[in-house]
Amino acid sequence: MLPQLESRIVAAVSQHILIRYGLSTPVVLEQPRQADFGEFALPTAFQLARERRKAPRAIAQELVDELPSIEGVRSLEVAGNGYINLRIDRPAVAIAIAAPVVPPPPAGKVLIEHTSINPNKAAHIGHLRNSILGDTFVRMLRAKGHQVNIQNYIDNTGVQVADVVVGFHFLDGKSLDEVRALTLLPRFDYLCWDLYAKVSQTYATDEALKARRAETLHAIEAGHGVLAEMGTLIADKVVDYHLDTMLRLDIQYDALPRESEILHLQFWAAAFELLKQRKAIYLETEGKNNGCWVMPGSAFSDHREDEDSKVIVRSNGIVTYVGKDIAYQMWKFGLLGQDFYYRYLRTYPDGQKLYVTSASPEGATPGISFSHNDRVYNVIDSRQSYLQDVVQAGLRALGHPKEAANSVHFSYEMVALTPRTCTELGIALSDEDRARPYIEVSGRKGLGVKADDLIDKLIAAALREVESRNENEPSETRQKVAEQIAIGALRYFMLKFTRPTVIAFDFQEALSFTGETGPYIQYAAVRAAKILAKSTEPIAPLPANLGSILEDEELWQSLLAAARTDSALGLAIAADEPAHLARYAFQLAQAYSNFYQKYPVLIETDPDKRNFLLWLTATYRAQLVRTLGLLGIAVPAFM
């Protein structure tokens, strides 16, 4: 494949520069702006110009004259004011592309935490962005040979669960049994969605109810009594719904670490001792934080003065959220000296087993651990970057700079709603809000789009299209195809924006299946499959001599476009940016659509050329399927 050739060129040029000039200038290979410039371009002469104090063009000429020949490279030429353009040996590359994908060498053990939705209400579109980003990055890393384990953290003892318990018990006067009965009704997660909004709004006017919140939270943290039981019941059921919702998007997990176990196994106590020993935190004896254990601001920021230190343990002795997070992060790297027990929870349709943490060995599956990772990605929205900085600083202060450096906050911006979509949802907006580019969603206000509602809506829209185009297909297969298209549309929509971009969600835009969308890419793969299915002849291996076929510039460019998947994957991983791969998928589909239009395959009369076109169609098909697979998007049987 192409990457081998690329690294061969880079190696040859670097070595030459080292020998000839004694410089270890990093060599970069670019794609020329215009196709007829060649396959690759080297801007190396510009870099050397500075050190050699010589005109770039003269250096480029010197390089071209003196560079030894490189296998697979046909010619070098100086262009512009110092570029070196490379033309490669086309038939050799074509044949290399046809070679099977070599499995990557085993890489390090990686943990990715994503989803991590508060288990007190249904998932919404913002959560979908998190899960889709995380899941896609998992697929990308696995394709590169990493052993990845996927964690979905469950904060089942936090205030948000407490709020819903308050709602059922104190606001609606429900007993434990009554709540248990409710959990068995359909869409219990939607019921909680509404109740959570109701409770949050009632707090504003009802001080007595607000006092119940602290009481409930303490009961849940302690882990016994009716309130705690109710909390467990609610959280477990809502998590079940979240797992089902995510499974619709083909998103799975290996383990669900729960806050309740972090409390009961006293992870924090172990971390606290280590933090004190290493003097990473100290007991404040004056000022507003008097009596608290704090981390000095200088530990996590160059800009912060000491008065901005972060409280880790409150003056009443109770640890803060960040404190627990430091302990959890230590566990991820195996630095805590203890582990969870793991209880079997469910088996996914593909046979993959899911485990949930447990506080005792009873009922636990022995011999399992998800700790001791080399690298950790936390997929958490960018609003929490300050806290993630503190967690990282904690590791550094404990004397683990390597682990701190391998802690990645895989941050992303929120998903908001366009004013138009708010209006469609029946949400009243002020004139001020209507003028804004987007409106932030809010669980407390019940303002948002539920994930399952959106998926249902997408499926319905896709089904209408599928039915109008495929009258003869049975309804079950049409339903299945509509689901694949809907998921493709949703996943691509969430992936095409880079992480720091706020997505202003708009129904009209999300429900569109034309242009730069998942279905466009799926459609390209389906069309390729259709040609291959209709062709009655087997595809012969490419001959060494392809004659004049590859001299057709457009055909050659088309072939080249189909060969860049590995490069695109590598760049996307290096940049921690799934959007790069998503964009590549779209470009690949565009290149294929263009080829499809321009080169009718089955009616081609020259048998050699027909075979080549068939071969290229199969190559495109394989690359499209593979790239879509990395994005978690299936290719339907028809569209």
Add this chain to the structure above:
RNA sequence: GCGCUCGUAGCUCAGCUGGAUAGAGCGUUUGGCUACGAACCAAAAGGCCGGAGGUUCGAAUCCUUCCGGGCGCACCA
């Protein structure tokens, strides 16, 4: 106030470690289906890359500064 982040075509966004004439989708205008299925293709119009300085052979990209959005700076999670 401090920190982070963004400002690119009418709209929504790409632009990887600075590199050749700044790209795509939508929208607009025009052309292409007796079909390897048009969820498509081709073409056109549309840009002082927020402003001003600087570094460089070269800046949308790096630095400084200003302007304008967003987010974060709890003994909440």
